[in-house]
Amino acid sequence: TLRPSALVLPPGSTIGILGGGQLARMTAIAAAQLGYKTHVFCPENDASASHVATFTTKANYNNYSALELFASKVDVVTYEFENIQVEPVEYLSKKVAVFPDPKVLRICQDRVQEKKFIQSLGVGTANFEPVESLEMLQTAIQKIGYPSILKSNTMGYDGKGQVKITDPVDLESAWKKVCADTNTSKAILEQYIEFESEASVIVARGLDSIELPFSMVTNKHRNHILRQTIAPASLPEYVHKDAKEIASKIGKGIGLVGVLAVELFVVKRGDTYQLLVNELAPRPHNSGHWTIEGCVTSQFEQLVRCVCGLPLGSVDLMKRVTEKESLATDSPIIMNNLLGAEVDQWEKCLSQKGSHLHIYAKGDAREGRKMGHVTIIP
Ligand code: ADP
Ligand code: MG
Numbered sequence: 001t002l003r004p005s006a007l008v009l010p011p012g013s014t015i016g017i018l019g020g021g022q023l024a025r026m027t028a029i030a031a032a033q034l035g036y037k038t039h040v041f042c043p044e045n046d047a048s049a050s051h052v053a054t055f056t057t058k059a060n061y062n063n064y065s066a067l068e069l070f071a072s073k074v075d076v077v078t079y080e081f082e083n084i085q086v087e088p089v090e091y092l093s094k095k096v097a098v099f100p101d102p103k104v105l106r107i108c109q110d111r112v113q114e115k116k117f118i119q120s121l122g123v124g125t126a127n128f129e130p131v132e133s134l135e136m137l138q139t140a141i142q143k144i145g146y147p148s149i150l151k152s153n154t155m156g157y158d159g160k161g162q163v164k165i166t167d168p169v170d171l172e173s174a175w176k177k178v179c180a181d182t183n184t185s186k187a188i189l190e191q192y193i194e195f196e197s198e199a200s201v202i203v204a205r206g207l208d209s210i211e212l213p214f215s216m217v218t219n220k221h222r223n224h225i226l227r228q229t230i231a232p233a234s235l236p237e238y239v240h241k242d243a244k245e246i247a248s249k250i251g252k253g254i255g256l257v258g259v260l261a262v263e264l265f266v267v268k269r270g271d272t273y274q275l276l277v278n279e280l281a282p283r284p285h286n287s288g289h290w291t292i293e294g295c296v297t298s299q300f301e302q303l304v305r306c307v308c309g310l311p312l313g314s315v316d317l318m319k320r321v322t323e324k325e326s327l328a329t330d331s332p333i334i335m336n337n338l339l340g341a342e343v344d345q346w347e348k349c350l351s352q353k354g355s356h357l358h359i360y361a362k363g364d365a366r367e368g369r370k371m372g373h374v375t376i377i378p
Pocket of ligand 2: 158263279
C-alpha cells in the first residue's frame, strides 16, 4: 500500500535517492544534517554518493526485485538525474511516494514535450520542430531556418547528441551524428538563439504547494559543460522578477514537489532583456551549488524539506560581513567547477580567500568530468 504523501516524515526517516553522483552525494549530506538517513540506488560500484549515504543498493535501474526491496526500506524516493527510464520510477511510485512525480520526469526528459508544456504556460522558448527522419529535418529547416541546432529528443546532457546546422550541406551528416550519438531516431530542431548570456533559476515547491525560487544566476559554459556560475546574475531587477515568475509558473504548472532548475537564454532586444527557457531539470542543478554557502537554505536542504513535507527554508542570500563588521560589498558569489584533472589543484583552492572546496571523490578524473567545485564568497 502507498504511504500517504501528505504525512510529514520526521527526522530519522529514510530518503531513497535514485542515482549515485555528486547531486545525490550533496543531498545525502544535507539530509544527514537534518537527521535523515539516505539510501542510494545506482548501478555503479563505489559511487560518489555511496560514501556518504547511510545505505546503498548497487543494482541496475530495471532490476525490479531490487527496486521492490528498495521501496520497502525507504519512506520517500527522489532522483538526481532525469535521464532515467520512467518505468522503474513509476513502478516505485506505486509502492512509496516519489517526488517529483514521474509525470514531471516524462515531460522533462522529452525536449518536444518540455517545450510544448512551457509554451502552454505562455512562456517563451526557441522555435522548434520535432524531427524523426531526414525528410522531416528537410521540412523543419524550411520553417526554422539557419543557423539551428539539431538535438536528440531524449537522453542528452552536457551537449551530447547535439549538432549546430549552419547550411544545407550539413543536413544529412547532422542527422546521422545525432542518431549515432544517442542511439535514437527522435530529435528536435531548434532555432539557434543569439543570446547575450545564459542564466538559470532553481525553484522549490513543497507539499504545501508554495513555489519558492532562488535568485537567478549567470552560467558560463565551455564545450557545453558548465564552467562557472555567478550569483546573483548581474541583470536589472525586472529581469530577476521575470525569471522568478517564469520559474514559479513552471513549478506550479508541472505540479512540482521538490526542486527544479530552469535554464534560460538571456536575449537583448534593443535596451530590454527577454528570457527564453532552454530546458528544465527536475532535480538539484550544478548552477545551484553556490546556495550551499551562499543562501540561508541550500538547494539540497530545500529538496529534503520538500520531499519530507517540511516547511521550506529561506532562499535569502547569507548576509556577509567584512572584517570591520559592516555589511560586505555586493560582489557576486562565484562557483567554479573542477573538471577532470583540475581537481588536482585542490591545495591551491583551499588557500584562496573566501573559498569553499567540494570534492566528489569520483576516482577517475576523465577529461571534462565533474570532479568537484569551489565556491568563492567575496
Ligand atoms: P544539455 O541537455 O546537453 O544541457 P542544452 O539544451 O542545455 O542541452 O544545450 C547545451 C548548451 O548548448 C546550452 O547551454 C547552450 O549553450 C547551447 N544551446 C542549446 N540550445 C541552443 C539554442 N537553441 N540556441 C543557442 N544555443 C543553444
Ligand atoms: Mg542544459
